[in-house]
Amino acid sequence: MDTTLGDPLVGNVLDGRYRVDARIAVGGMATVYRAVDTRLDRVLALKVMHPGLAGDAAFVERFIREARSAARLDHPNVVSVSDQGTDRGYVYIAMEYVPGCTLRDVLRERGALQPRAALDILEPVLAALGAAHLAGLIHRDMKPENVLIGDDGRVKVADFGLVRAVDTHTSASTGSVLGTVSYLAPEQIEHGTADTRVDVYACGVVLYEMLTGAKPHGGSTPAQVLYQHLHEDVPAPSAAVPGLAPGLDALVAGATARDPRDRPADAAAMLALVRAAREALSDEQLDAVPPQASSAGAAGPAAPPTGSEDRTSVLPRLVGAPPAPADDALNRTTRLDHPPVPPGPPPAGGPRPGRRPLPRRGLLIALAAVLAVLVGSGVWYVNSGQFTKVPAVLDMPQDKAEKELGKAGLGVKVKQEFSDTVERGRVTATDPATGERIRNTGKVTITVSRGPARSEVPNVIGMGLDAAKRKIEGAGLAVGDVGTQFSDETPQGAVLATDPKAGAERRPDTPVALTVSKGPALDVPDVTGQSVAAATTALRDKGFEVEVSGTQVFSDKPKDAVAEQSPGKGAKAAKGDKITITVSKGQEMVTVPDVTGRSEADARRTLTDAGFKVEVKRPFFFPRDSVDRQSVKGGDQAPKGGTITIELKGGL
Template sequence: MAATVTDPVIGTVVDGRYEVLSRIARGGMATVYLAQDRRLDRRVALKLMHPHLADGNDVVARFRREARAAARLSHPGVVAVFDQGTEGESSYLTMEYVDGVTLRRRLLSQGALALGEALDVLEAVLDALGAAHRAGLVHRDVKPENVLIAHDGTIKVADFGLARAVTEATMSSTGALLGTVAYLSPEIVTSGAADARADVYAAGVMLYEMLTGRQPFEGETPIQVAYMHVHGTVPPPSDAVAWLPLEVDEYVALLTARDPEDRPRSADAALAALRAMRADFDDRVLALRADVEPDEVAEIAGEATADVEREGGATATLAPRVGSTVVLPIGAVEAETEQEAGTARRRTRRRRRVAALLAVLLVLMTLGGGVWWYLAVGPGAYTSMPDVVGRAEATALATLSEAGLDPTTREVHSDDVPVGHVVTTDPEPGARVERGGAVEVVISQGVLRLRVPDVAGQSPDAAQDLLTDTGLDGDTLLDQVWDQEVPEGQVVRSEPSAGSLVDHDTTITLMVSQGREPIAVPDVSGRPLEEAEELILDAGAEPQVGDEAYSDDVPQGHVVSQDVTGDALRGDPITLVISKGPELFEVPNLFGMQYSEAAAILEDIGFVPERENVLGGVFGTVHSQSVEAGSWHPRGTVVVLTVV
């Protein structure tokens, strides 16, 4: 790309590790490069903060702190932060490199998104922002340039940390804030303060833009747009796209309410309302798209350059003014100017004069007509409480406001009412309520889900108390199991297992130990050792080889005896005595002995002597023996003695 050829950073190695390959984008706070991580051999997006931002303030310290916080944020919809450090006068971040396009590029190429696609994008963005809000992080710069759409359809949010670090440091040193004015919430413009609800506001503006192809507020200068955010109301998207459902108008109004107290408290709450609203739309409606030509959007965007750059470390896009960062003095637009305050005071005086006149009229109109006017259409009029039970929060609040009531919300868990829908109201539907009076709307958080505590080793009663204390109020069942380690009468485990996330009324089964399981050990005497061990293992015991013993009856390598037979407990050791076979004895030399003497010697050893006479054996002398002298044989061996 011609615009990046002369960039002196390209070709350098940052911090001795990151080889800069090309420039991806340059914004108001940093320049993003495609780099190769030489240590881990992977491509990363390298974001170098502009050196001038560190002049005279603590932006570097804030930048590092925010980078560490962002690095701890692990969510599939958030661009991961890998590393941070310094290079020369600049601080840098290395982040996940996502190959795709930004939402800004998608809008420039398509004009507007179909309702279903816009809600898909917003759902992914709110899901990612919700993870950040739960971790105490606020993005502060939610805009299409920071929403990345990978080629596989994955949607990720980029730039956590840098926007907040630079903005806070700039505010503390200059009294000004950095931001993209088209998406700044009113409270950021007037005071510089921002919490999770500021991100919700920007998400609502972004939804308006995705559906209509243009931003809700447009002006010649950033200060004019900022003024509209503070003093205006985001128009209903259906003013520009007539077929959009009323629920979408109500949802955009909910997210972009001027008073932060009227917005969802976090992205999670906004996400729940989005899902509840979307459930009411069929596929036909979700497929509709505003008829906005891409060229028209490009003209509105006011492209600053014809160079195609890659934005946010992820995507090929043009760099339009609509997403650029501006410097805006804090308080440049006040919540209410002095002239407006004077107008408000004059209106108050007029209302007081009218009220006084009405009071006189009421005194004069004591007859039935005057009373009827006061009760039916005057200041004391009452109305009937609309039935909004079961309806989506945004729709219910709009209905109550249109009825002239002042609704407030409270959230509870409900087993029956979907998330983001009305459980009940106070007063109840149909009740007589003063016009303009305050009413409470109870919104469902869905079924209460809790984690199963670890009850192993507890008694059943103690385990039941722990389940109850946790809030699990479903049935508790007991089941008995044998266990080698857990003593009898104690809980072995629960089903569902400890740590499982379950509905609060889920039935929990406690598996209670009966102790070790009784088994019957078979008699393996006379069996080969390997076979004996297998039989004992099958029975549930642990075979152990003990002493070896001579046996005239049991072959070598077979079991002579065992220490336990019959009743035992699973896992008990069973000691086996293994046969060495019969004991062998040396055959003596009996030549020349008298038969009686030789026979006695053989019998003492355990051999069996037999006599065989030659020539009548008249001398009684052993002439020879059938078993060779010096050989070894077991008891009972027959030795034939030849006697002469």
């Protein structure tokens, strides 16, 4: 049966760009369609929020957060996001289309997988999550439904709809836990908190499921599963699949430790453990076919993988895999408001201690009758015309929304807010929300977009740096880079210029770069060769600060005079700038080697290696290649870098 029949989006174009061709899947928050980007002529997937949820600001914010979070992750194992927008009340995300199947389809078709296949799928999943954790993001909803296996064999992680920033150490402030029951970590259930280790826990459960073909904790209700996550360790996969390698048991146990401190710190750490475990397994252990595998899953060993981040799957393409059952409570993303502590096992017999005796049968019947009357009266009252439903006016222009609400007999109150996602003048939210009941005489508050928030760059030219920073931050902008520049007109320390210029409009928190005056450019005098006292006086008279280096150097300048200065002669500096001077230790004295009797070449080489310059004198008649004398005797001291003169012998 064609599941797209009656879908209003199929065959239409969103945002004048995306032609919707077919519906792929339906989830709790959104529907996914195969579409064509008519501008770039490419196939992609459109994730469109259910219209009934578009009035819930929290859902819309989460939906947009998914787009932004996934767009930040440029990784081959993450489904890429290319666009996000709103059109006629439809909030959508445009993302990469991955033809193929999900890991859930594989497990439903195959049952348990060979260890090699399970690790070939797990490694790219961990690589993707590792990139997310490195970027400061937590997925929080890892499960087989969110692992896509393309027709080309590539493994990709999808659905970052529950993503949160790691540095917020997310806690459900409203007492709600988001995630899928079978893959929730104990701390998510008990405290509503999540960090990178909740993704590690979920991956451990997924690995168990791939190795055994079943979830580690069973139960007929979500509460029973939650109780087991809190109070029971995930069993070893080898208990369900005899003969499974102990290294795989250790991987699952480490990832699903109930105390998060006992798990790997993040997906990258888990990936390192998985790769080490793979190396320790033999081919026989990797290619063992579990008894839970169907005939399709026992196809035999696959070619070794080529790399975890761009891996071809060992699994042949699945065709016609049945969709997930709509009533599978343990596979759905679940929201538990004020999660109760799941009940423990019932007592062996008899009532619990302290429980009151049950009321008599007659009293129960009377209470039921009263309740029926009250419920009936309430239903009559609600449906008797005293209330009406708030019509859908989201994303409508303000005047049209007011008319629609007026037609329904409702009053209107308008407030305006900035919005980065909704066009100026259109409705972003209503209170009460779309579809909620309100008295016929009631008033609906509509929130109208003012468009993206804008802040004007203030004029801070001539101000001191601290005052300019306060004024820029007070305007809702951020202080960017601070540079300096010489100026004969603007006093030292005052702002010369801003970028952007004063009066420009920018989004809040946009950085504004400042250029601060250094005052007039002053020539730095040359003080080398002077005494420290004289040099200090000369520099201070020019308006500079002086710092004497704690290190002295050998120099041709007299001992205790200034050997070097920074900045040097000819440089420009501002008043108050620091000039560093270095004191001379005098010339470095070196012992002169004795080269008499040696050849000219040997003598020249010996003296040069000792740090001297060499000058040669030769007799006019009959010079011989032997040094007769040298200007400084061998064994005496001479300044390093000085010149030593050698004279060659003469005569027949």
